[in-house]
Amino acid sequence: MQTVANFNFASKKALVRVDFNVPLNERFEITDDTRIKATIPTIQKILKDGGSVVLMSHLGRPKDGPTEKYSLKHLVTPLSLVFGVKVKFATDCISDEAVELANGLQAGEILLLENLRFYKEEEKGDVDFAQKLAHLGNVWVNDAFGTAHRAHASTAVIGQFFSDKVSGYVMQAELDNAQKILEYSERPFTAIMGGSKISDKILIIERLLDKVDNLIIGGGMTYTFSLAEGGKIGKSICEPDKVELAKQLIEKAKAKGVNLIMPLDNVCADDFNNNANRQTVERGEIPDGWEGLDIGPKSIALFQETIAKSKTILWNGPMGVFEFSNFAIGTNAIADAVVKATEENGAFSLIGGGDSASAVNNAGYGDRVSYVSTGGGALLEYMEGKTLPGVAALEA
Numbered sequence: 001m002q003t004v005a006n007f008n009f010a011s012k013k014a015l016v017r018v019d020f021n022v023p024l025n026e027r028f029e030i031t032d033d034t035r036i037k038a039t040i041p042t043i044q045k046i047l048k049d050g051g052s053v054v055l056m057s058h059l060g061r062p063k064d065g066p067t068e069k070y071s072l073k074h075l076v077t078p079l080s081l082v083f084g085v086k087v088k089f090a091t092d093c094i095s096d097e098a099v100e101l102a103n104g105l106q107a108g109e110i111l112l113l114e115n116l117r118f119y120k121e122e123e124k125g126d127v128d129f130a131q132k133l134a135h136l137g138n139v140w141v142n143d144a145f146g147t148a149h150r151a152h153a154s155t156a157v158i159g160q161f162f163s164d165k166v167s168g169y170v171m172q173a174e175l176d177n178a179q180k181i182l183e184y185s186e187r188p189f190t191a192i193m194g195g196s197k198i199s200d201k202i203l204i205i206e207r208l209l210d211k212v213d214n215l216i217i218g219g220g221m222t223y224t225f226s227l228a229e230g231g232k233i234g235k236s237i238c239e240p241d242k243v244e245l246a247k248q249l250i251e252k253a254k255a256k257g258v259n260l261i262m263p264l265d266n267v268c269a270d271d272f273n274n275n276a277n278r279q280t281v282e283r284g285e286i287p288d289g290w291e292g293l294d295i296g297p298k299s300i301a302l303f304q305e306t307i308a309k310s311k312t313i314l315w316n317g318p319m320g321v322f323e324f325s326n327f328a329i330g331t332n333a334i335a336d337a338v339v340k341a342t343e344e345n346g347a348f349s350l351i352g353g354g355d356s357a358s359a360v361n362n363a364g365y366g367d368r369v370s371y372v373s374t375g376g377g378a379l380l381e382y383m384e385g386k387t388l389p390g391v392a393a394l395e396a
């Protein structure tokens with residue numbers, strides 16, 4: 001595989017797939033720039049060699065084409081500051097304007113393309129769309145580890161249009177670290193799964209049951225499991241078509257002797273906002289019209305006890321809607337417990353995922369865990385032993 005380190009970008013126009021799917025607040029300000037800062041070495045190497053850079057990324061999961069909320073234009077100024085170069089912007093990733101801007105790019109310059117997912121062709125892995133993107137550069141660099149589990153046009157399909165396919169520094173470092181973690185298996189091994197991407201991650205739980213001693217379920221993942229047990233979940237986030245699978249996982253965990261640990265209580269709200277009315281209820285007892293947005297104090301104590309005894313910890317997905325301060329208590333308490341286990345018990349702790357990294361960094365803990373990965377789903381799939389399409393495309 002060609003890598004950024006051993007490739008000379010002099011006079012090259014590098015089309016770089018990055019994962020700038022970063023959290024933004026309601027004023028469109030970036031609340032955690034881990035994924036952006038991580039790409040500095042790759043971008044600087046290309047520019048230092050005498051090349052230019054065309055950056056392409058997705059942001060969020062837009063469903064209806066161009067949307068203000070998901071525009072990458074919000075990243076132009078922050079990127080200019082981070083890279084120390086005035087970043088140009090193409091308001092459509094495959095338009096004539098994008099082609100003109102890319103063609104006019106001089107050595108040392110950076111162009112950012114608008115959100116790739118404003119075209120449904122991106123997620124479909126459309127070959128024509130990939131080819132149009134490919135016209136914007138003469139070497140393809142994939143540094144989007146966080147999206148390497150997606151076989152999308154820009155992450156995988158595009159590879160066929162380049163003879164020079166280069167793995168970025170983020171990609172390399174993440175794969176090396178994930179490999180180390182696979183080899184490091186001091187027990188007890190505890191996985192903590194939360195967040196909101198239930199259908200993406202529930203399948204991974206099945207594989208994790210072969211590796212871990214304890215599996216803690218929290219965050220938005222809770223309610224599909226709670227429903228599987230016959231609990232009441234009000235209007236909490238849930239994927240009803242995964243309830244059957246959740247039932248099977250509960251049984252499988254028992255059969256394999258894995259300690260499946262669910263919240264004992266949940267903090268629920270009568271609306272999805274920080275100032276909504278709150279109450280703490282037992283798991284499975286969320287009243288109609290209310291939704292679970294955090295784990296409660298009994299759950300925190302239970303989870304902390306398990307984490308304190310663990311020697312290997314893998315955490316993906318916040319314990320609640322931590323973006324609202326009133327529902328960030330569980331996530332912060334678990335971050336605190338993971339830091340303590342790392343510092344006091346010598347545990348190896350790995351936190352993965354855009355929002356999980358954001359939660360840990362915003363709590364000031366980024367430097368106090370063993371490793372913070374820019375990938376959530378990608379990391380989990382790699383650890384499962386799957387070939388990531390974004391990596392396979394570099395090797396083809």
Ligand SMILES: Nc1ncnc2c1ncn2[C@@H]1O[C@H](COP(=O)(O)OP(=O)(O)O)[C@@H](O)[C@H]1O
Nearest residue numbers: 195196197219220293320321353354355356376
């Ligand atoms: N109980 C909940 N209800 C709704 N959303 C939740 C809940 N708990 C966590 N979340 C949301 O999950 C999101 C992160 O999920 P996910 O993308 O799976 O994690 P990561 O980015 O770390 O891989 C956050 O935006 C958070 O607000």
Ligand SMILES: O=C(OP(=O)(O)O)[C@H](O)COP(=O)(O)O
Nearest residue numbers: 019021146147353354375376377
């Ligand atoms: O944030 C991401 O993944 P993550 O939430 O698993 O960390 C990546 O940018 C992939 O996004 P996607 O899950 O919408 O394909």
